[in-house]
Amino acid sequence: MTARQRRQAGNIMPREKGAAPLDLVIAVMAFLAAIALGASLVANRSAEGWRAGLAGRISVQVLPPDKGPPEPALSRETAAALAILQNADGIVHAAPLSQDETLKLVEPWLGQSALVADLPLPRMIDATIMPGARVDIPALTRKLKAAAPDSMLDDHSHWIARLKGLADTVIWSAYAILALIAVATAAIVSFATRASLQAHHEIVALLHQMGARSGFIARAFDRHYLLATLGAAAAGAGLAGALFLAAGGLEYVGVQPVSFLPPLTLHAMEVPWLAAVPLGAGAIAWVTARLSVLAALREIY
């Protein structure tokens, strides 16, 4: 079929009347799909950020002794642990956190009260692993325990695994929602196409009778649903994109972000991904409408 014949199929069907509810449903579905897709992008970016922030780092926590005053035992064990870390293979940098830095870490849970400063807080040592190097964590733990019995080594692998699991759950849930929306969109367009075929049954029968090929008749329908879906889905996805961008400006209107949650906003570079929603919806509508019409035409002699 040539481009000319495609254009000729253009006005062969009358304009659809009363299609606004379908457009509205498609726009709402596209909005939800774009929210799900945006959530998966946020989760993916956050997981990557967490992984990049924690991978290649280890922390050593030296606890105050259970009995007696914390000092000088705490300082002695911290110095011993620091010396072991600084001399360990594969570790490029190790430094203890200052008292202020430690207080900042517990601030989300304990607040800024002066009383907190008097609490026997553990000492933290932050160490960086040389990129590509493998550190024998069990052996290092044994050495640290021998030199500083109250020390605890954390290579964050547990946290990374849990955060990755959380992000994966969000991402796969978003994909499942997208799949459900795709199926629902296909069902709606299929239903609408069948209804339209029913409404224009006499025209379809006449064209068929006059020797129009099935592809010619199908084109009159699939074109309509492709364009209508592209428009409605673009509106829905556009609104979702605007909301994601607006979420980045919430702090300017006084809404404080929650420190341990990723910001629920998309970067400007990520927003174009939402264009996949109308494109995908248009493709689904085009294929569904075409297959529905071809199937219906096969039932005619």
Next chain:
Amino acid sequence: MVRFENVGMRYGPGPEVLRDVTFVLEASSFTFLTGPSGAGKTTLLKLMFLAEPPSRGLITLFGHDLATSRRTAFPALRRRIGVVFQDFRLLDHLSAFENVALPLRLAGRREQDYRQDVEELLTWVGLGDRMAAPPPTLSGGEQQRVAIARAVVGRPDLLIADEPTGNVDPEIGQRLIRLFSELNRLGTTVLIATHDRGLIEKSRAKEMRLVDGRLVELRAQRP
């Protein structure tokens, strides 16, 4: 051109509308199909223009046995047939011009190639000043002429018309019959179903008569 052999037709579990119908339409022949209402004329035409499959028997069209032909070959066969439907079946959202041009569009021709032909034909059937009018604004007779122009515009190999002069005055009726005769002279096989005895008597064409689903009487084409 068209061959029916022992063709029978029934709709669903109902009685046979056509029974053992056998005939041949030779190429370039002109034939009237007559018979009382309910005799099965419209059903016979439907079988001929591939709107329905027969319940039994063999139909051969343009040398193709329809029972063994692939369905994908049917659109091309249908495009070789021009049909004037009793109820016209015009597309209300298109103009008279666009309705007449429809077979040419379906054949893939460009508007600039067929515009003049369509305009001349519409002028010939007396609708030169109504080309842009949509069918609902036309009278019954005007709609019938649009339907006839649509059926003949592609110079089909076979023209089938169901009561084509039923809604027009005698003068226009004679003009339309002259159009069919001219088309027949150029090689189109013509079959017209009609009740109009006057039309038949003035013509030398062959007559086939259907009564109760049987082809009971044949009048050969007169010299």
